[in-house]
Amino acid sequence: MALEIAVEHRRRDFVVTAQFTAPTPGITVLFGPSGAGKSTVLAAVAGLLRADHTRVDLNGERLDRLPAHKRRIGMVFQDGRLFPHMNVERNLVYGLRRAPGGQVLAGELADLLDLHQLMRRRISTLSGGERQRVAIGRALLSQPRLLLMDEPLAGLDGPRRREIMPYLQRLRDTLRMPLLYVTHATDEVYRLADQVVLMEAGQVIAAGPLPELAARVDLALAARDDAAGVLLGYVHRHEPERGLTSVACGGEVYLVPLCDVPASNSVRLRIPAREVILALDAPRHISVNNIVPAVVSAIRFDEKAHAALVEIDVGGGQLLSRITTDAAERLHLRPGVRVLGMIKSMSVELL
Amino acid sequence: MTLPTAEEREVILLTLRVAALAVGCGLPVALLFGWILAARFPGRFLLNALIHLPLALPPVVTGWLLLTLCGVEGPVGAWLWKNFQIRLAFTMQGAALACAVMVFPLMVRAIRLGIEAVDGRLLQAARTLGAGPFDRFLTITLPLAGPGILVAVTMGFTASLGEFGAVITFAANIPGQTQTLPLAIYSALQSPEGDAQAARLSLYSVVLALTGLLLAEQVGRRLRR
Numbered sequence: 001m002a003l004e005i006a007v008e009h010r011r012r013d014f015v016v017t018a019q020f021t022a023p024t025p026g027i028t029v030l031f032g033p034s035g036a037g038k039s040t041v042l043a044a045v046a047g048l049l050r051a052d053h054t055r056v057d058l059n060g061e062r063l064d065r066l067p068a069h070k071r072r073i074g075m076v077f078q079d080g081r082l083f084p085h086m087n088v089e090r091n092l093v094y095g096l097r098r099a100p101g102g103q104v105l106a107g108e109l110a111d112l113l114d115l116h117q118l119m120r121r122r123i124s125t126l127s128g129g130e131r132q133r134v135a136i137g138r139a140l141l142s143q144p145r146l147l148l149m150d151e152p153l154a155g156l157d158g159p160r161r162r163e164i165m166p167y168l169q170r171l172r173d174t175l176r177m178p179l180l181y182v183t184h185a186t187d188e189v190y191r192l193a194d195q196v197v198l199m200e201a202g203q204v205i206a207a208g209p210l211p212e213l214a215a216r217v218d219l220a221l222a223a224r225d226d227a228a229g230v231l232l233g234y235v236h237r238h239e240p241e242r243g244l245t246s247v248a249c250g251g252e253v254y255l256v257p258l259c260d261v262p263a264s265n266s267v268r269l270r271i272p273a274r275e276v277i278l279a280l281d282a283p284r285h286i287s288v289n290n291i292v293p294a295v296v297s298a299i300r301f302d303e304k305a306h307a308a309l310v311e312i313d314v315g316g317g318q319l320l321s322r323i324t325t326d327a328a329e330r331l332h333l334r335p336g337v338r339v340l341g342m343i344k345s346m347s348v349e350l351l
Numbered sequence: 352m353t354l355p356t357a358e359e360r361e362v363i364l365l366t367l368r369v370a371a372l373a374v375g376c377g378l379p380v381a382l383l384f385g386w387i388l389a390a391r392f393p394g395r396f397l398l399n400a401l402i403h404l405p406l407a408l409p410p411v412v413t414g415w416l417l418l419t420l421c422g423v424e425g426p427v428g429a430w431l432w433k434n435f436q437i438r439l440a441f442t443m444q445g446a447a448l449a450c451a452v453m454v455f456p457l458m459v460r461a462i463r464l465g466i467e468a469v470d471g472r473l474l475q476a477a478r479t480l481g482a483g484p485f486d487r488f489l490t491i492t493l494p495l496a497g498p499g500i501l502v503a504v505t506m507g508f509t510a511s512l513g514e515f516g517a518v519i520t521f522a523a524n525i526p527g528q529t530q531t532l533p534l535a536i537y538s539a540l541q542s543p544e545g546d547a548q549a550a551r552l553s554l555y556s557v558v559l560a561l562t563g564l565l566l567a568e569q570v571g572r573r574l575r576r
Contacts, residue, residue, distance in 0.1 A: 048475050068478045069486075081476035085494045094490075098481035142480045 003028075003058050003146065003178045007044045009037075009051035016040045016051075016202040024058070024178035027192050029210075031183060032199035032220070038182040041199075042148050045180065046075050058145055058178070072099070074144030078151040080131040082123045088134050089119040095142025106141060112174065113137045113167055129160040133167060147179045153188065168192055169351075186226055190214070190270050191351050196221075215318035217300035217309045222320055227273040227309070228349075229319030234266045235259075244289070244345060250316020255289040256348045268351045273320035275347035278310065279340045280331055290343040294319070296333055301325055308333070312341055319343075355555065363555055366531040369443060369518075370511035373450035374504055377458060381503060385462030386488055405517075406456045414520025417449055421521075439521075446522035446529040450511040457510055458503040465499010466492055497574050505567035509560050532556050 003022040009015070016037035022028035030038040043049035045056050047068030056063040056071075063071045074095070082091050092115070096106065110116055113133045118126065126134065132152055139147060152168075153161045165188075171179075172192055181192060189196060189210070196213045198205040198220055206219055211230040214221050221227060233249030244255045247267060254269060261267055282291060294312035301308050308328035310321045319341055333339070355363060388399055405413045421428040422440040431437040439445040469492050477487045493500070515533040522529035524538060536552045539545035 046479055048478065067483075069481050069483050072481065073479060075476070075479040077472070077476065079472065081472050083473060083476075083491060094477070094482075095480035098486075138480065148479075 001059055004055065005041070005045060005057075005180075006053070006055040007041045007051050008053040009040055009044060009049070014202060018197070018199065018202075018204050020197045020204055020207045022178050022180060023195055025175050026194040027172055027175070027179045027181055028195040028197060029181045029183060029189050029193035030197045030199055031186075031189050031193075032205075034184055035201075036199040037202040038184075038199050039150050040202075042075070042150050042180060042182055045146075046073050046148055047071055048075075056146075063146070072143065072145045074139035074142050074147045076132070076135050076139050076147075076149040076152045078154050080128075080135045080155075082126075082131055082134055082138070084123050086123070087119070088115070088121050088123070088126070091123065091134060092119075092138050092141055095138055099141070099143040109137055109140055112170055127160070128156050129163045132156065132164055136167070136171070145177060147175075147177055149179065149181045151182055151184070153185065154183070165191060186221065186224060189221070190228065190230060190268075211317045215311050215320050217298050217311050217320070222273070222300075222309060222311075227320055227322065229271045229273065229276070229317070231269040231271065231314075231317045231319070232266065233269065233316065235261050235263050237263055245350075247350070250314075252292050252314060252316050254292075254343070254348060255345050256350055257345055259350055261350070270349040270351050271319055271343055272347060272349075273309065273322040275343065276312075276319055276321035277342040278312070278321050278323060278327070278331065278333070279342060282340055286342075287344070288342045289345045290341075290348075292341045292343070294339050294341045296335055296337045296339060298335060299328065299333060301328070312339060314341055355551075359552065359555070361527060362530060362532055362535045362552070363559070365443065365527070366512055366559070369446045369450055369529075369531055370508050372444070372447035373454065373511045374458075374507045376447065377451035377455055377507060378500075378504065381455060381458040381462055381507075382493075382500070384459045385466055385503075386492070388459065388463045389466040402459050403456045405453050410453060410514075410516025411520050413452060414449060414517035417445075417452065417517065417521040421445070421448065441523045441525065441529065443522075443528050446518050446531060447511075449517040449521045450514045453514050453517050454507040454510040458507045461499050461503035461506055462496065463499075465496035465502070468499065469495045498571060501567060501571055501574060505563060509563045512556065512559055512563070532559070 001024050003024050005022065006019040008017050018037065018041045030041060032038055040049065044051035044054045054064045063073065113136060115133065115137050118130060118134065153164060169191060183189065193210040196210050197207045198213065206213055211232060213219060214228060214230045216222055231249040233247045236246040236248040236253055238245050238258060240258060243258045245259050246253045246255055247269060249269065292314045294314045296310055297313045298311040299308055306325050308323055308325050310323060310333060312319050312321060384402060388395060418440060419425050423429065423432060423438060428439060439448055473491055474487050477491050482490065513533055518531060519534055524530050524534045532552055532555065536549050539549040539552060
């Protein structure tokens with residue numbers, strides 16, 4: 001069960017060549033600076049752009065051989081594109097009416113996106129966040145086999161983005177189809193992606209599971225100030241008396257501030273590179289809750305910033321640590337060296 | 352100024368009926384061609400020029416061409432008569448056809464502009480939701496092109512009220528059948544004591560045209576809201 005995408009498109013001096021495989025179900029985030037060709041890939045997959053070559057293979061079926069309106073590929077655009085002459089409800093059922101029969105979970109979807117209050121409203125009276133929720137609902141109700149989102153949050157301000165993000169995260173856990181999600185915002189990558197496709201200047205630089213790509217010191221995500229390692233795990237148990245929750249990630253248990261996610265639910269931990277301390281010996285009497293054995297797997301020096309970005313293997317995955325070049329030299333860090341990664345509970349973000 | 356006489360009322364009523372028939376029958380065709388011309392395709396300029404021909408030709412020539420084609424002897428006219436016993440030349444329906452042909456370029460143009468003003472991104476969204484070309488035209492393009500279509504209808508109607516050359520050539524000037532307001536005015540001017548009559552009829556023309564335009568303005572305002 002997989003989705004295979006290949007797009008080639010040449011317009012004057014701009015060339016897009018993208019080829020990758022996406023998990024299904026699952027969220028594949030196309031990440032890169034604007035002008036990298038991400039939206040071109042999406043438009044070609046949807047059939048809205050006639051690219052020089054397009055191949056969309058979903059479980060052995062070639063969707064690219066169908067006209068756009070028969071592909072059953074849902075799309076959420078940055079600008080919403082709700083129909084101004086219809087109210088919310090008629091927008092929502094537009095795709096549903098044209099979808100082939102099958103299981104329709106309209107009520108469940110309206111719950112998920114909190115749409116009940118909006119049904120009778122006119123499009124012009126909706127806020128930006130409400131518009132995008134309706135646009136997402138409309139796309140999902142058309143019962144797509146594949147869902148595309150082209151920077152769905154880019155037109156929203158900070159508070160509105162934070163308003164929509166929980167809906168998208170809930171969607172991530174209930175989605176039964178592959179989703180290709182284009183963005184240039186890292187918080188969306190860390191929160192939503194199962195798979196990441198890094199694009200630059202029309203080319204795919206790297207593609208793979210988020211935890212792997214986030215920790216690659218040679219790639220764009222790690223080069224940023226907000227670089228972080230991502231660990232996948234599940235809630236092990238809550239310890240209300242200590243105000244902590246333990247999360248199991250590949251044999252290691254991490255203590256994070258007490259949360260309300262039910263036990264055994266899967267979660268992802270985002271651990272910023274600048275918050276990870278490296279040590280050769282275990283210190284005693286220290287406030288840090290999480291001290292995990294690790295092996296250095298790669299180092300990248302940034303001479304200008306006098307900083308070293310260290311990728312460490314913690315067994316359950318990879319983490320990043322940004323330290324000074326001086327510290328890296330004092331500890332004689334190089335690939336293969338055994339270290340201890342120290343992470344404050346307060347520094348761990350539960351996504 | 353007195354109210355119109357029975358004869359004058361008949362002329363006014365006939366004029367309105369002819370104009371309504373012309374617009375009613377011409378609109379679907381104009382919508383189709385407006386839609387076609389809003390797309391980009393080879394041969395678009397040729398089609399556009401053909402549609403605009405009645406605007407550039409002397410109306411008498413258009414009327415004569417209609418007579419040649421749709422007269423009882425013409426290929427289309429003979430066929431209609433043979434198969435459906437329909438006669439167009441020198442009838443009220445013929446007057447409406449002449450009006451429809453004359454105002455067709457105006458209507459197509461207004462509709463095309465209305466359709467071109469529809470946001471193409473909405474049509475893309477409709478495509479991803481499973482709507483085919485004709486479906487998109489009916490559910491997105493047409494409703495959003497409403498103002499342009501309204502302009503087409505009012506322009507077509509008001510212009511039909513005043514159509515002269517093509518009507519008199521194709522449908523002749525038969526009182527009670529094809530004698531619309533402009534034709535009646537022309538007849539009045541031909542008779543020695545017709546000046547007062549012509550003035551009265553002209554006044555009705557002005558009133559009709561103004562009423563039509565004001566009505567359109569009102570409906571248009573409501574539509575844009």
